[in-house]
Amino acid sequence: xxxxxxxxxxxxxxxxxxxxxxxxxxxxxxxxxxxxxxxxxxxxxxxxxxxxxxxx
Numbered sequence: 001x002x003x004x005x006x007x008x009x010x011x012x013x014x015x016x017x018x019x020x021x022x023x024x025x026x027x028x029x030x031x032x033x034x035x036x037x038x039x040x041x042x043x044x045x046x047x048x049x050x051x052x053x054x055x056x
Contacts, residue, residue: 004049012041 020034 008042008045012038012045016041 016038020030
């Protein structure tokens with residue numbers, strides 16, 4: 001059985017780090033942006049998954 005949540009987390013971590021490096025200047029701004037983008041990716045994906053489950 002595949003763990004889609006684990007795959008989601010493994011994708012979201014490097015994606016949010018890359019976005020933070022590209023989009024922000026300074027360590028503090030990058031850290032805050034990286035954490036926010038990681039949380040947005042995870043929360044939005046889980047909510048979208050539940051929405052698709054309900055529509056099924």
